Structures are given as C-alpha cells and as structure tokens.
Amino acid sequence: MKIIIHQSLCGERKKEWSLLETTLSDSALANKIAFNTGLHDQVGGTTWLPTVRGFIQDDFYLVMKTYTDTSPDVRPRRAFSHVLMIEKEKISLIHDLAALFTFFPIEMDKTIPIKPIQFDTNTNSELLLPDEFQGRFNKVIHGYRKAKEFKDTIIWVGEQDFHLAIFKFWKILTIAEKANLNFGIYFNTEVIPKQGLNFITTPETIEDKFINHGYFVVRKNDTLILTDIVDQYIAEEEKVRERVEEFQKAIEVKKITRQELDRIIIGINSFEEFETLTDLKKLVSLAHIVAEFSPTEQVGHLFKRKLLHKICLLSKKADVSEFTIVRTFPIKSFCDAELILSEAINSWIENNMFSYEASKEKNYILVFTQLAQTTTSSWWIKIFKQKINAFLKPITSENVLIVYNWLRVDFNIFSSISLDIDNSTISENHFSSQLPSNFNKADFKVLKAFSANRHWYNFHATLLIAEFPFEIASLEQLKIDTSLNSLDGIKVLINNINSKRILDFAVVNGDERFIKIAGHCCKEDSELLNRIDFSKGNWLAVLSEAISTGLNISDGFKEPQEKIFKLFDHITEGQLIPEIIWENIADSEFANILTYKNREKFWNKVSSKFQSKFLAKTSASLLGSLYKNSTIEIPKDEILFDYIIKHAIGDFLFYNPIKHALPIFNNYPTFPQDYIAIYISNYTADISAIEATQLGKLVYSRSYKEVAENIYYKATKNNNWKFALVECHYLLGFYDKAVLAFSGILKTVNITADQWWESAKEIICDFYPNGVSLTTVWKKSGGKESELLISTTAENVWHDALSKLRNKGFTKITMNDLLKEINKSYGENEKFKLIYQLRKNYISD
DSSP, X not given: OEEEEEEEEEEEETTEEEEEEESOSOHHHHHHHHHTOSOSOOOTTOOOOOEEEEEEETTEEEEEEEEEEOXXXXXXXXXXXXXXXXXXXXGGGOSOTHHHHTTSOSSOOTTOOOOXXXXXXXXXXXXXXXXXXXXXXXXXXXXXXXXXXXXXXXXXXXXXXXXXXXXXXXXXXXXXXXXTEEEEEOSOGGGSOXXXXXXXXXXXXXXXXXXXXXXXXXXXXXXXOOOSHHHHHHTTOHHHHHHHHHHHHHHTOOOOOHHHHHHHHHTHHHHHTTTTOOOHHHHHHHHHHHHHHOOSTTTTHHHHHHHHHHHHXXXXXXXXXXHGGGGGOOGGGSTTHHHHHHHHHHHHHHHTTTOHHHHTTOOOHHHHHHHHHOOSOOHHHHHHHHXXXXXXXXXXXXXXXXXXXXXXXXXXXXXXXXXXXXXXXXXXXXXXXXXXXXXXXXXXXXXXXXXXXXXXXXXXXXXXXXXXOHHHHHHHHHHHOOOTTOOHHHHHHHTTOOHXXXXXXHHHHOOHHHHHHHHHHHHHOGGGGGGXXXXXXXXXXXXXHHHHTTOOTTTTOSSHHHHHHHHHHHHHTTOOOOHHHHHHHHTSGGGOOTTOTTHHHHHTTSOHHHHHHHHHHHHHHHHHHHHHOTTSOOOOOHHHHHHIIIIIXXXXXXXXXXXXXXXXXXXXXXXXXXXXXXXHHHOOSOOOHHHHXXXXXXXXXXXXXXXXXXXXXXXXXXXXXXXHHHHHGGGSOHHHHHHHHHHOSXXXXXXXXXXXXXXXXXXXXXXXXXXXXXXXXXXXXXXXXXXXXOSSOHHHHHHHHHHHXXXXXXXXXXXXXXXXXXXXXXXXXXXXXXXXXTGGGTOOO
C-alpha cells in the first residue's frame, strides 16, 4: 500500500527557528509543525552526531533527522531538521521505520530538493545489524516489557547504533504504542515527555544525568540473555518461534498479532508439558487461551478433546481449592464440554462434598461462596445447585451428618444452604438427632434463629439443652415455643431430666405444657406431692393434672387428712382451686369435713357444684357416728343441719332407733316438728323410760304440739311413752287432756280453765254456726235475743256471749244452762261429752 509523506526543512533563519521549505500546501500548519522540530534542549560544550527523532504533532507523526547546523549564517550550536510528516492514522501501516531513514542525507543539506513522497508501506530497509547488537537490544526488550515500572522511558546511552535500536524497537511495538512513541536525543531529564512511551538517547558524556531518575537505562556495553519466553519471542528467537508455531498448529490458529502475543505465550509451557502436567489451574488457563484463539468448537478439536478429558480426569481427584477453577472452563469452545464436565463434577461432588469421610476434613466454603456470589446462572451453578438441592431435599440422616461436617469445618457455609434445607418434620428430626456433641456452641445462635424462624421447636430445644442447663434452656424455649399444642420441643428438654427438676420448673414457670408433664410425673411418683404448696396456683395446676391422669387426692401424702385440711385452710382464706380438685375431694372420703375446725367458714367457700357431696358425706359421718354412739357431741352447724333435715334425716330416722335421733333433735332447735312427728308416728321400736322422758321434755320445751299428740296416741299404761307424755301433755288439746283424765294413763292431768273455755267455744261455734241456730239455742237456755251482738259473725257473737257468761255478765242465763240445752241435741258427741263431763271443774251451777 502506498501513502503520501510530506517533507519540511526546518532551521534558523535571521536568528529565528523557521520553516525553511515544505511540501505541505497549508503553510500555517507547516509553520506550526516546524516550530516543534528543533531540539528540546541542549547542553553547551556537548557535541552530538546527527540523530533520528520521532513524535506525534497534531494530526501527523513526525520522523526527522536533526543535524548540528554549521552554516556560517546561523548562530553556534544551532540545529537543522529534515522532517517527514506521516498522517497519524497511517503510521500503523509502516512496518519498517528504517525505510524512512533513507530519505535523510548523511550530512546536513539545506539545498536538497523536497517533494511529497509516494511511499510503499511494504518497503523493507534490509538494514543489517552487527552481531553484538542483539545482546544490547535484548536489554531494551526487557525494559520495554517493564516500561510501566520505569516511567515508560528507556535511555539508550551513547548515540552509536541508536538508529538501529529504533529500527528494531519499532517492529516490536503495537499499533497504539507506535502512535505514542517519542524517540530522539535528550540532554536533560526535565524535558523528557510525561506522556507516551519514550525511547531516547543521550551522549555518553552526560549519562550520569539520567541515572537514579527511575528510568530504564541501557548502557553502551550492556548485554542480556533473555529467559522469558515472551521476551524471547519478541526478540525473534528461532526456537521460540517454532514453539509458538507448534501451539498455533495444535489449536489451528494461523496468525497471532503482537497484541495477542502475551496471552498466547502464557499457554506455551502448559501446552508443551501437556502430557505430564497435573496442575489443574494451568490446564484450565490453557483451555481459556485455546478458546480465546480457537473460539469455534470444531477448530483445533483434537487437542481440545484431549485437554477436556485430562481436565475431567484431574477434576475428579482435585482438592477443592483447585477444583473450583473448573467453573471458569470455556465450555462453548469445546464440543460436548458441558456434558463431559458435568459427569466429572458430579463424580467430584459425590466423592468429596457428599462423602462423610472427606467432608470431615475438607473445607468447601469456596464452592458455596462462589455459588452465592454468582449473579447469573451458569452451567456450573446449575450443576451444583441441582446436586445440593437434591442432597438437602428431602434430606436423610446420613446427609445431615455430612452437613454437620461442612459446618464444623467452616460454619459460614450455613448461610449458603439454609434456605435450601428441606423444611419438613423429618428433616428437623434428623438435624436434632444427629447434632454432634462436640459442635461449636458459638455457632448455636445462628442455628437457633434458623430453627425459630422455621418453627423447628424440636431442633431449637436440642440446641438449647446442649448449650444450657435444663431450667435456662426451658426458659429460652418458651420465649419462641408458645403454642399449647406444641410438645415436641418440650419433650426434648425433659428427656433424661429427673421428675423433681421438671416439677420445680413447672411450679415456678407455670407453662401449661410443663404443668401437664409435671402432673404425669406426680402420677408416676406421687411422693413428689409431699412438697406441695397449696397457696401456689401452679402447684394446684400440677395436682389437677395429676388427678386428671388417675391420681387420687390422697396418693403421695404421708398424712393425707392433714394435707387436705391444710388445703381447706387456704380455701377458707380465699384460695381458689380447680374444679377437678373439688371433684376428686368431693368423691373421696375427705369430703367428710366433720372434724375440720373451720368447717362453718369452709361451707361458704365450697364450690356450689360440689357442696352437696361434702354435706352428704359430712352428714353421713355425723349420723353414722350417732348410730355408733348416741352420746357423741353434735356440732352446732346450721348449714350442715339444714342439709341433714332436707336430704339426710329421712333415711337416718327410718333406719335408726330413737336413741340415735335424740341427739339430733336436741342439738338443732330449729329441727322441723313435722319430721319428728312423722318419725314418732311411724316408730315401732322400743323406747326406754329415760329416752321417753328426754323426748317429752324436748317436745314440751319446743312446744311441739303435733309431736305431743303423736306421743299421746302411742302412750298406754303399759308402755314407756307415758313418760314422754308426762313431760309434754301440757301441749295437748283439751279433748286429749280430757281423755287422759278419764283414762287413768296419767295420775294427774292439768287442764286449765282457759283450755276448757276455749274448747267449749270451738265446739259450740261448730254446732251453731249461724244467727238463727245461735239465737234459738240461746233463747231455749233462758237468755234473751237482745243480749246478743247484732250484725257480726256467729263466731264473734259466741265469743262475746261466752266471755260474758264466764264473767257472770247475764242474770237470766248461765254457762251450765247453755250446756244442758246443748246436751239435749249433742250429748252423744265425744268432744262435747268431755266438755260437759268436766264442766263442774270450771263452772258453778
């Protein structure tokens, strides 16, 4: 390809640096360019030879040769430059920079005709290099490779062979480096450009100025044998070229650019050592280089297949730190790479991560970290996630042991797998049962949070009981395990814990589940209840639960009656107790509270639902005691008495002799008269004179007339009832007393005048209940109708008339006259007959 290169001649004119001549049509641009073609600096007294120079100026890359200007019309130590101007974008087309040097005269020539140059970019200078030159230039190559470490500046000390060095240096540069290359002679460090790549020469006489300034210095006699393969390739060593070509052939790459050199040479050693190489990282790196230069699957496929299979073989046996490098394998450039590698990866996972023995020692955090950090789902990620998910869902007991091995080596793995662990009861049970005893307790906090979040209360409790004493573990468990139906975690906590500790925790904490468990403990070992404190609600709850499982209230108490009376003391002081305890006591012998000292207070505290049972058993005890011993003391207990009267006395009186009943009658003043009356009426057993006398006194003292009448009907001259009658006959009605008086049952019968008059009035009212009959009998007896009250009831008339008769209030008629007249009509009436026969004791003729 041909390009146009313009020329300029630049030097001093009229004591100023000027553009002397140019082929550019744009004189302004030519002048601007010319202004920068002089030497950057100069040192007085320092001689220098004509030298080549080059750098970027505006849109041109300038290549020039600068001479010392010895013309008589210029000032001393001035320079002259013959400049070639190449368009910047075409500089990369020039392969041999020395081909441009031929356009420069050996000596300064200001008169040389110039014109635009039609330059063939394929032109070679065929410049010959002396044998000793390569050794020195090797050092330039070495400096070039490390240019960034030396301010991008290489110093070639001495002007000799500098043009040769530039010729060689240009060939090893990349296109970008060529466009930014500054080369030429410098006399001071201050003016060395700060941008671009600098390859400069300086006279040997002033080389000290460039020492210790951080530049890469190549002295006149320096030489270097290259050992680095890239350096050697840049230096165009034949053996290295052959090595690279062999690699190119294997991966079927025809051409390698300078820019690609560094990459491809990295893989040369691995390629050459392929048969014996066992370093997985190097082989994967080689695969990347191969893929970079042979991205298509079929290109270089023979070597690619060998490389892939070797990587698979080594992967199966690789340590985790090496193995993970496989994730970067460029599968798209290798035929069936994903399938083949997947088999190797699966094998490695099974033999390493999923192996119990291997997982005890190896740390797989690197795998999990890479899985977590990768945002895109690659083939590698898919394989591992599928395998790990299948391993964790559903999880087996053996798999849990392996998971614990992972976590023991590096607990950070847990954050990578926690979301994938099977969230089932079976999974939880495996994690609970397989928890290693030597697991690091510092990691429990995370596991507890995990289990709490999943409601894995069994596992949570397993962790707690492994970390803390039973009591602390239980308190922590109850903070998150609150459902009354949740028992799995609680069962873990109480496993192998003695019943006393469980009971103590339950009565202090009060959790219903622990209360139930404590109750069962007390059912199995009732002696635990000996320590019961009835003032504490939780103790009562435990007792209730024990009773619900079949415990009797007295079980476990050395002195059950004493214990239960203590419970009653708390009840009378206001302690509430569960219904089941009431029920159990009510159904037991301890419902008999006859001997309880605070019985009367207790009645007011007994649950209404069970009070009748307590009263029944207490009354039965009392009545039973009376049956055995009629002399026992009867308590003055109104509530008990009321119950006895309403519910118990019937059967008692039916089955018991009067000697047992009398204490009841005597001790309860409000004992209903009708009960005693019926009892006496139906009584068929014997009664002693003492009992009869006692009964009679009782009846008289309470004015039990109905009972007195029943005694009256039972009394004869020949039985002991007469002794009762002696004491209570005063309560009898007139007629009964009258009968006694005539029968001789009693030696003396006391019928008062009031009784006789009252009885007489009652029967007369019965005989003459209206005004007509009343008036008739009154007049027949000798009285006058005017003596009787008018406009009132017959009873009132008789009451008034008889009162006046008793007090002698009439002159023509007496009580005797009236009775005689009535006797004519009712003389056969038994009641009237008694009144009539006794009249002489109470009235005069």
